[in-house]
Amino acid sequence: MIKIAVDMMGSDNGPEELSKGVASYLENNQDVSFVCFGDPDRMSLLKDSPRVEIVKTTQVVPMETSPLSFLRMKDSSMYKALEAVKDNKCQGLVTAGSTGGFITGATMLIKNIPGVNRAGFCSYFPSKVKGKQVAILDLGASNVNTPEELVGFAKLGSLYYKENMGKKNPSIYLLSNGTEEGKGLDECKKAYQILKEDKSINFMGNTEARDALDGTKDVIVSPGYPGNIFLKASEGMALTFSTLIKSAFKRNIMTKIGYLLCRRGFKDIHDIFDYKRTGGAMLLGINGVAVKTHGNSTGEFLYYSLDLAYRMVKNDFVGKIKKDFEVK
Amino acid sequence: MIKIAVDMMGSDNGPEELSKGVASYLENNQDVSFVCFGDPDRMSLLKDSPRVEIVKTTQVVPMETSPLSFLRMKDSSMYKALEAVKDNKCQGLVTAGSTGGFITGATMLIKNIPGVNRAGFCSYFPSKVKGKQVAILDLGASNVNTPEELVGFAKLGSLYYKENMGKKNPSIYLLSNGTEEGKGLDECKKAYQILKEDKSINFMGNTEARDALDGTKDVIVSPGYPGNIFLKASEGMALTFSTLIKSAFKRNIMTKIGYLLCRRGFKDIHDIFDYKRTGGAMLLGINGVAVKTHGNSTGEFLYYSLDLAYRMVKNDFVGKIKKDFEVK
Numbered sequence: 001m002i003k004i005a006v007d008m009m010g011s012d013n014g015p016e017e018l019s020k021g022v023a024s025y026l027e028n029n030q031d032v033s034f035v036c037f038g039d040p041d042r043m044s045l046l047k048d049s050p051r052v053e054i055v056k057t058t059q060v061v062p063m064e065t066s067p068l069s070f071l072r073m074k075d076s077s078m079y080k081a082l083e084a085v086k087d088n089k090c091q092g093l094v095t096a097g098s099t100g101g102f103i104t105g106a107t108m109l110i111k112n113i114p115g116v117n118r119a120g121f122c123s124y125f126p127s128k129v130k131g132k133q134v135a136i137l138d139l140g141a142s143n144v145n146t147p148e149e150l151v152g153f154a155k156l157g158s159l160y161y162k163e164n165m166g167k168k169n170p171s172i173y174l175l176s177n178g179t180e181e182g183k184g185l186d187e188c189k190k191a192y193q194i195l196k197e198d199k200s201i202n203f204m205g206n207t208e209a210r211d212a213l214d215g216t217k218d219v220i221v222s223p224g225y226p227g228n229i230f231l232k233a234s235e236g237m238a239l240t241f242s243t244l245i246k247s248a249f250k251r252n253i254m255t256k257i258g259y260l261l262c263r264r265g266f267k268d269i270h271d272i273f274d275y276k277r278t279g280g281a282m283l284l285g286i287n288g289v290a291v292k293t294h295g296n297s298t299g300e301f302l303y304y305s306l307d308l309a310y311r312m313v314k315n316d317f318v319g320k321i322k323k324d325f326e327v328k
Numbered sequence: 329m330i331k332i333a334v335d336m337m338g339s340d341n342g343p344e345e346l347s348k349g350v351a352s353y354l355e356n357n358q359d360v361s362f363v364c365f366g367d368p369d370r371m372s373l374l375k376d377s378p379r380v381e382i383v384k385t386t387q388v389v390p391m392e393t394s395p396l397s398f399l400r401m402k403d404s405s406m407y408k409a410l411e412a413v414k415d416n417k418c419q420g421l422v423t424a425g426s427t428g429g430f431i432t433g434a435t436m437l438i439k440n441i442p443g444v445n446r447a448g449f450c451s452y453f454p455s456k457v458k459g460k461q462v463a464i465l466d467l468g469a470s471n472v473n474t475p476e477e478l479v480g481f482a483k484l485g486s487l488y489y490k491e492n493m494g495k496k497n498p499s500i501y502l503l504s505n506g507t508e509e510g511k512g513l514d515e516c517k518k519a520y521q522i523l524k525e526d527k528s529i530n531f532m533g534n535t536e537a538r539d540a541l542d543g544t545k546d547v548i549v550s551p552g553y554p555g556n557i558f559l560k561a562s563e564g565m566a567l568t569f570s571t572l573i574k575s576a577f578k579r580n581i582m583t584k585i586g587y588l589l590c591r592r593g594f595k596d597i598h599d600i601f602d603y604k605r606t607g608g609a610m611l612l613g614i615n616g617v618a619v620k621t622h623g624n625s626t627g628e629f630l631y632y633s634l635d636l637a638y639r640m641v642k643n644d645f646v647g648k649i650k651k652d653f654e655v656k
Contacts, residue, residue, distance in 0.1 A: 064506075064508055127568075128568050128571060128572070140505055143505070143512070143513055144513070175557065177468055177471070177553060177556040177557070177560075178392075180392055184471070184553075185471055185472070185553055208560050209556075209557045209559075209560035209561040209563075209564055210560040210561070210563050210564040210567070211564065212561070212564060213564055213565070213568055214564075222557075225505060225512075225513055225554060226553060226554045226557045228505040228537075229503065229505070229537045229550075229554045229557050229558050229561070230557050230561045231537075232505075232536050232537035232538040233537040233538070233540070233557070233558045233561035233562050233565070234561050234562075234564070234565045235537075235538050236537055236538040236539065236540060236541055236542075236562070237541070237561070237562045237565035237566055237569075238565055238569070239538070240455075240456050240541055241565075241566070241569040241597075243456060244456070244596075244597045244600070245573070245597070247593070248590055248593025248594055248596065248597060249590060249593065251590075251592075251593050254589045254590075255589055255590040255593055257586075257589055258585075258586040258587070258588070258589030258590035259586070259590070260586070261582045261583055261585055261586030261589070262576055262577060262579070262582075262583040262586035262587065262590075264579070265575070265576025265577065265579050265583055266576055268572075268576065269569075269572045269573070269576060272572070
């Protein structure tokens with residue numbers, strides 16, 4: 001039986017909403033159980049479920065927290081969920097809560113896999129090509145990274161893509177401000193030199209941010225700060241377009257009829273950019289499955305994140321990283 | 329008479345295409361003349377124009393060039409156009425050519441305005457709010473910037489926005505990975521501290537990339553590398569959406585009818601994201617008006633860039649920066 005810890009207090013939508021995702025996941029999957037941390041009175045949907053253990057916690061980590069404040073909140077739902085993985089009571093955890101708290105907690109409590117010098121946030125992005133996704137890391141666990149850390153991200157991303165997409169030798173790119181070898185930040189140029197000599201990695205060179213989602217790339221590696229800017233800029237632009245498209249169709253009765261005639265095509269666009277289905281971001285390199293889902297996750301959103309955690313635990317993804325990063 | 333130098337060889341579309349933009353601009357504006365550098369045989373449209381001087385050049389700067397190679401190409405259309413501004417033969421220049429060559433040339437030949445420690449690429453971005461644009465810099469003239477350079481960008485951006493948009497006290501934000509004061513790269517945190525004490529700047533704090541185009545902000549400042557990632561990620565996502573929207577409407581006869589019913593709304597979206605009209609990027613801080621237009625500029629595209637250069641010269645924008653940056 002796979003056992004996953006869930007921080008029920010992290011989403012803006014509250015534990016009542018997240019409970020729906022947990023309940024629905026339990027219905028569809030028999031070999032999984034959950035330990036849900038938070039306010040029991042707000043998880044009434046789960047109280048009679050035989051495969052849910054509810055653990056009462058009294059604190060909620062605020063969205064903005066310092067490492068020190070987080071580490072003091074020992075009775076918070078997030079701290080307890082992380083501790084459950086650290087103590088091997090659960091094999092993985094999912095949280096929608098504070099990113100800063102999560103990174104601090106995961107690296108300080110669960111710790112990195114031996115040989116991994118830095119954990120990185122990795123998430124799947126949609127591309128122009130329907131069904132084709134691209135994994136990008138680090139999306140902001142760090143700000144600045146060393147060349148060696150970037151090489152580590154390339155290895156972690158490659159393993160992650162292989163695991164999720166079943167592709168043997170995923171293509172790896174460095175995010176840069178130009179495709180030529182000499183472009184980009186100094187740390188990226190140094191990582192480029194190491195990666196191009198590394199036969200274990202299918203390194204293809206640099207990609208510009210403009211071409212990152214063209215559907216020809218499998219994994220893209222970046223230091224955390226520009227990776228985060230990439231993530232948020234893409235999100236912002238996608239959101240802007242969605243808003244504008246909706247209002248273009250809602251202008252009047254004629255445009256509404258127009259929508260009815262084209263809705264299948266626009267449904268496809270919606271599905272391509274439905275980031276719920278990506279399951280959120282994995283903190284790769286941590287000695288346990290650690291998934292961060294969106295801060296305003298709904299039950300449906302959480303469902304996909306639980307599924308990501310479940311699949312990673314079931315396939316012993318952490319074990320595979322350990323083997324790969326073993327000091328030989 | 330305003331005199332502007334044009335590098336006619338920089339666009340992928342060739343000088344024949346750019347000639348159309350020059351000709352059309354001359355028709356609509358009487359107090360401007362152009363010095364066009366490049367292959368005279370490929371600018372036949374302009375050869376009889378009384379307000380065009382064609383200067384033959386024999387070299388074309390390739391898109392990828394090192395500073396040293398650029399400086400050796402003394403008979404290139406770009407070098408000559410920059411030199412014309414340096415020698416005060418022209419008051420501004422427009423090029424669609426190599427960004428690297430342009431930055432090298434502008435800073436080495438024309439040089440920065442005294443008091444400006446670093447020039448920055450600044451361009452207007454569309455926002456969710458129709459008609460509202462936001463100026464963002466640096467988009468990649470540098471990779472890494474000092475806190476003092478970021479403060480300089482804030483001043484330059486503020487002046488530029490005031491000049492273009494006629495707004496007295498533009499709101500200035502730092503691009504960051506969180507809105508709180510302590511977020512972001514070290515150099516940005518230090519710039520934050522300086523900016524919040526500077527009464528000459530209407531500094532509002534940090535913005536995340538996701539909210540950069542929400543229509544509430546006037547100017548956003550970033551070090552060049554993440555600024556470039558922001559630019560290209562936004563462009564990439566906008567392009568992806570445009571492609572998907574087009575194909576959704578082109579599916580079959582019904583979707584084509586649907587398009588006819590909603591086209592006005594989608595025309596509006598197209599206009600909002602029509603980056604031609606922004607006129608390209610100004611290299612702010614250079615002792616002359618220096619505009620970089622897109623590498624695959626058409627005549628129409630160039631038209632807007634010529635207009636940007638024309639307006640900046642006409643209003644003595646460089647003089648205004650000089651006054652503001654004067655050592656007091």
